[in-house]
Structures are given as C-alpha cells and as structure tokens.
Amino acid sequence: MSEVQSSKFQPQSPVISIVIPLYREEKNVVPLVDRIGQVMAPLGYLWEIVFALDPSPDRTREVIMDLIAQGNPIRLLTFSRRIGKPLSLIAGLDHAVGDACVIIDADLQDPPELIGEMIQKWKQGYQVVLAQRTSRKGENFLYLKAAQAFYRILEKISEVPVPRDTGDYRLLDARVVKELSTFRERHGFLRGLTAAVGFKTTVIPYEREPRYSGKTQISFAGAFDIALDGIVPFSRVPVRLLLFTGASLAVIAMVLALLWIILGVLTGFSDKWPFVALGLLITELSGIVLTGMGILGEYLVRSYEETRDRPLYIIDTLEESAGLPRKGPDNTQSKQ
Template structure:
C-alpha cells in the first residue's frame, strides 16, 4: 500500500535553516515513499524565509506553504499545518535540525508496527544552557504530578501521528495549542524513540534562550489540571493553622506574664508573607480566568492569508 506522508514544519525567521533542512530531509522521504508533502506553516517573517521556501517549491511541488495574516505563534502554526495535511501519517518537526530528519525511518517503522503516536524522546540536549535544562526538567515533573494526563518528559512537538490521531487533535477546539497535552488527551497506542538532540544548525531560537517559552509551560500546567486551584486552598488552610498557632503562643505568653519580644520586624515579615501568598493565589486564579476568557471568545486560532500548493477543493 502506498503511503502518503505529511511533514508539518512551523517556521519563523528561518531562512538560513530551510535549505539544509530540505537537503537532508528530501532524500530520506524519497527512500520511504514517493508520495509526500512538506507543509511549511509560516508566521510572517521579516527575513527571506518565504522567498527561500518558494524557490525550493519551484523545484519540487510537493513543498507547500501556509502564510498567516499575522504572527499566531508556533502552536497555532503547527495545528494549521496538521489541519491542512492529507497524509496517512503526519510528522511535526522543527526546521532548525534539532529534530533529526534521520529519525523518520524509525518513526515510520514504528507506525507500521501499529503505533498511532511515535514520540522521539531527548536523551541529550546539546547546545542548551543548564538553566534551561533545569527549567524543562522541573516543568515536566510538575505537569506530570498535577495534570490529568501524562506527558512523557523531554518530548517536544516532534512526533509522528496517524491520520486518526490528527483528526481527533484538530477536532479539539481548545485555543492554547499545547500539542503535547492535546495528543495525550486523545490517547491511542504510543511508543517512544530515544535520541540525542543536536544543537541548532543556524540562527537563534525564537524563544528565550534560558527559560524557553514559559507560556507554553504554563499551558501544560493550567490547561490540563485544576490542582493549582486546590494548591491555593491548601496554602490557605496552612496559613490559617499557622495563625491560630501564633495566637495560642501569644496568649500563652500573656497568661505567663512573659515579655513578648516580637516587634516591627516580625510584623513586616508576617504581613509580607501573607501578602505574597494572597498574590500567588490571585495569580493562579487569574491564569485560569484568562484561559477561560480565551476559550469563551472563540476567536479563530489562526487566519491563513495564502495557501500555496494546496488543492482548492480540499
């Protein structure tokens, strides 16, 4: 049976990476199947990313391009590419070659074994500062402690999904676009392929070099669990208990006629502590309310200005 394979590649300011990415990817795709499409989902870029992609499309019509009306971000660009894809299997990967194209062979082999989702998992993260690795490790641990679904650690959006999984993910109307969580919600049979992640081929990452995308991380925490709200309640009870204990100590000192040495520093510390806890609670509540607001508005997740290479009927 002939395999139609779709490669979805979100891009923004990546003119230096596109040629090398295609040079390495296309021979691999050609050895797997003659029927494939490479869908670049492009946020409007100030550089020549669009022109470079169109130059390569002139030589290979299997390269396709989605251009958005404004910058919607990588998660939305990825979902758009998935929605426009037609493949029996769809692979999402970055253009900076930190997602090695050479893994496509193994991912396809696992898909043919019957797995609906194939997740490359990073063993090493070459070229990333230690603080980013620490933030990532802590973030995954927190998410998997409190989330309603389990997200394998050290996995990004790089993954293979069957057509069935893609259709179910696209059918979810959530506006955050946290693909790792959405695929986990959908479920189906999954497997992991370990790999060593290389450094970027060229250019700088579009996320913070040290912290990555905190918004994407917060989406993983707040969009897939209400435990953070329960945490605020827990802290409230702890502080109330601490207050009662403090009052009991204060009364005991009074009854014993002992001098209480606490003064302004103690009051300042207690007030600052309570104020900080209150602000944390309000902040957590605000994160949930903000996401509810985004969902209720139901704005389009993305707006495509130009779709190059796609059948108009589809």
C-alpha cells in the first residue's frame, strides 16, 4: 500500500489528484489503489485519490476507510443519496486540489499505468489529455455497438468537437477544472463539457481491459440517459430535424392533396382510397407528433431542472488521510 507522502517532497511540488467515482466496487478498490500507488511512486509528485462514493449496499466504504487508516493518500466523499456518475464526477473535481486531475473508473478497465504517460503530455503543455479506446474487451456486443453508434452520431451533430471513443478517462489541468466548475449543470456530460471549455488537447490510444471484478453498474437505461446527456445539451439537431420533418410532411401533404383533387376532377373520385390514405397519413403524423413532443419534452424538462437551482449534490461524510493538501480560501493549495 502507498503511505501518506512525506517531507521528501518539496512544498512546491505539483500535486496530482486522481478522481474516482464509484458504486459497489468493494473488490476493485484495493487492487486499484495498489496499482495507482505503483504508478505514482517513481514519478516524484505529491498525489491524492479523491473517491466520490454513491452510497453502496456492499462494503465499498469500509474498504476505503481501511485504506485511509493504513495511510494511503485518500479523500473520501460519501453522498447523502445515490446521485449517479455524472454528478459524482463533478463533486470529485470540486474537492480535488491538484495542479492536474486524472479521472478514472474504479473497475480497472482503464489501466492506471497510462497515468504516467498522461502526466508526460501535461508536462509538455497539454491541458487536456484524453484516453481513446482502440478496443473494448469483455463488453456486451449490443452495448458495444450501441456505444460506437452513439459516438459517431455525437461526432456528427455536436456543436463542440468530442473525440470519438473517448470516455471519462482523462487528465485535466487545474485551469480546465476551474473553468469546468463554472458549468453547474445537473446533467453534466463531462466529455462534452471538457470539449466546450476548450484548451490545448491531445489523445492517447489504449486498449480497454475487461472489468477486474463484478459487473457494470450502468444499465441500458442508464446508458441511454448518458447518451441523452451528451446529445441534448450540445446539439440543436434533434429539434431542427423535427422542424424539417414537420415542414417536409406539410409540403408533401399539400402536394398529395392537390394531386388527389386534380385526379378526382379528371377521373372521378373513388369512395375508398381517400379513407385509406387518410388513415395512413394520420398514423404517420401521430407518430411524428409524439416523437416531437418527446424531443421537446427532453429540452423543456432539463431546462426546468436547471432553473430550480437545487444543490447538485449533498455530501453526507468527508473522510481523509492526515497530511493531504487542501484548498485555501483563495483556492490555492495548502498542506496540513
């Protein structure tokens, strides 16, 4: 295990924060902290792990508390209720003090060994370092294909450039984290928000491994919610597509009505086919109207949720190792 960092580090040494959202990951926490410690030890930086924990029915919290007691440089946020991964990430970044912040999942699908290369890119002047998946081992075939389709759709319609096949695994400079903290969005989609903030960005390709233990905590419904979080706030295309479809159908309906009148005048009106055509047209228009209402509803509901101005999260408890760096009143680092 990694022990709390000692005086061998200078007070001016850069601090690396590693933010990890998690839920029901009791079997993954110890090997994750071990591997992070092995990566960080030879780099010579002060570092901390910020766990952002959705209240779990398993022993995830107890395992982390044991790691804190053993002297690992950990800050543990436990929320008052389950808030989901996007808000957990925001909370973790809010409580990170690093000159750079690395975001990584707890399931060890994203190898901690990539952190060293990310830091090297950061030292070269890049303020955003994204890990780009070249393969995703051990994942459900349908889920994988749906994810690939989502990234390609997002790439086409998003108003900000979101690199294809990049998840939440990334390094963010403290300046980027500071600017991200001004985006207090309840449905914060980190990949889109990072792109919206901008700054000098690079990409590191890697192969994603299967989960170390357990099963994914994101259902298809949860993945669909994340997809909406990525599309709705960052693209007008769904609404404009709805407008275009409605206008096109209106024109088509008028043309067909005109043709029907002309044919009726020339050949006589049938007693049957207009009713069939009308039934099909009503069915089609009803589907379009309901789809349109759903699209507009997503935008309206999300706008309403933002105007309520409720806190994004409530922290039930905050535990941390002694000697971790902290933010002072002016958001600068201090060390106890």
